[in-house]
Amino acid sequence: MLINTSQKENLQIVSIEGRLDSLTAPELELWIRDNLASPEFDVVMDFSNLDYISSAGLRVMLNLSKAAARYSRKFSVCQAQDHIREVFEISGFDSFIPLCDSLDDVLAL
Amino acid sequence: MARRGAMARRGDELMEFSGSISTLEELHALSLMVHEVASDWGISEKVLFEVSLIVEEFCSNSVKYGGIPVGVGIKLADSVITIMITDSGKPFDPTEVAVPDVTLPLEERKAGGLGIHFVNHFADTIVYSRENGRNILKIEKKI
Numbered sequence: 001m002l003i004n005t006s007q008k009e010n011l012q013i014v015s016i017e018g019r020l021d022s023l024t025a026p027e028l029e030l031w032i033r034d035n036l037a038s039p040e041f042d043v044v045m046d047f048s049n050l051d052y053i054s055s056a057g058l059r060v061m062l063n064l065s066k067a068a069a070r071y072s073r074k075f076s077v078c079q080a081q082d083h084i085r086e087v088f089e090i091s092g093f094d095s096f097i098p099l100c101d102s103l104d105d106v107l108a109l
Numbered sequence: 110m111a112r113r114g115a116m117a118r119r120g121d122e123l124m125e126f127s128g129s130i131s132t133l134e135e136l137h138a139l140s141l142m143v144h145e146v147a148s149d150w151g152i153s154e155k156v157l158f159e160v161s162l163i164v165e166e167f168c169s170n171s172v173k174y175g176g177i178p179v180g181v182g183i184k185l186a187d188s189v190i191t192i193m194i195t196d197s198g199k200p201f202d203p204t205e206v207a208v209p210d211v212t213l214p215l216e217e218r219k220a221g222g223l224g225i226h227f228v229n230h231f232a233d234t235i236v237y238s239r240e241n242g243r244n245i246l247k248i249e250k251k252i
Contacts (some may be wrong), residue, residue, distance in 0.1 A: 011132060021171040030122040052140075054165050055227060059220035069215060083158045090230050091223055092211030 005033050009107060012041040012079075017049035020057030024042055028060050036064070039073045044106045048079035065097055074098075076106050124150050136168050139181060150185055152167040156240040156252050159231040160190060164250055165193045165222035167203060185252075192248040201244055 001024040014036075019026060036043060042103075043064070050097040068075035076098040080088065088094045100106045126146045132134050140161045147157050164181055167249060171179045182193040208229065209222040234249045 019137075019140075021137060021140065021165055022173065023133040052161065054162055054169075055220065055223035056169065057221055062218060062220050065215055081153055086243040087162075087227065090211075090227060091209075092213075092218075095212075096218075 001027065003028060005035065006103060007041065008103065010041050011085075011103075012036070012039065012043045013037060013046050015049065017053040017074070020050060020060070021052060021054045022056040025054075025056035025060050027062070032060065032064060032067075036067070039068055039071050042074040042076075042106075043068055043109075044103070045071055045077045045101070046079060046103075047077055047081070047084055049102040050080065050084055053084050058087065058091055058093060061093060061097060065093075076100055078103060078106050078107060086109075124185045125182065126184075127180065129170065129178045129180050131172060131178045133172055133178060136165060136172050139168075139228075143181075144182060147183065147185075152185070152190075152231070152252060156190070156250070159250065160192065163192055163228050163232055163250070164194070165235055166228050167246055167248075169224070170203070171196050171201075173196060189248045189252055190245075190252055192250075194246040194248070197243050197244050200239050203246065205234055206238050 001019055004015045006013050016028065018024070021066045045061070065075050077088065079102065080099055085099055088097065088099055098109055100109070126143065128137050128139050128142065143161055143164060146158050147160060160183065168179050168181065171177065177198045179197055180195040184191045203225055207222055208224045208226050209219065211226070228248070232248045232250050236247045238245045
């Protein structure tokens, strides 16, 4: 799993590439602890290159959603592939994590 | 990770794969191998994802907390994928785990129970049994 980050117009974009599973989720959690503990900007996870997510990954997304809410930052997911989107929908996470098709949609939130 | 061959008899449409894992690294490697083997069987990406998820969600707890080897077998016959997950740990029936309330608002949501919730959604049948000191899970999915 690869994690990259960039900023665009007061938006922190975090791109995750590969698989977010029970093995790799702790790595993302550590990265978030080191880089996003008190988010200065709204955060979007760019999932265009994410191939797989399991409940371990959803747990990280839940914690990040709660942290963003505590700091009054928006948190969203962008360009998730269909099967990833389905996992968010089945879990009901899409009710509090917007699933956007593009960065423009994220900026318009 | 021990892998006992992938036997494919395309004529009968019987294809089998089995392996044994005891760490998260091996689970991760097994998931990648399942993906590779099953895509040779002509299974769609979507179903591959679902099978991989089912295997992970059921194996990860045993591996993380038990540290005991978990046997994973996957069979494709007559358009049904059968996944067998076995271990010799304490009796544990994952089908009894409470399903999360997915309608709760963010502040009240917990991460627990999501794994079984996904499996319930993606699998057609899930049967737990305990035999000869082993937990046995049999999951079926029509494709």
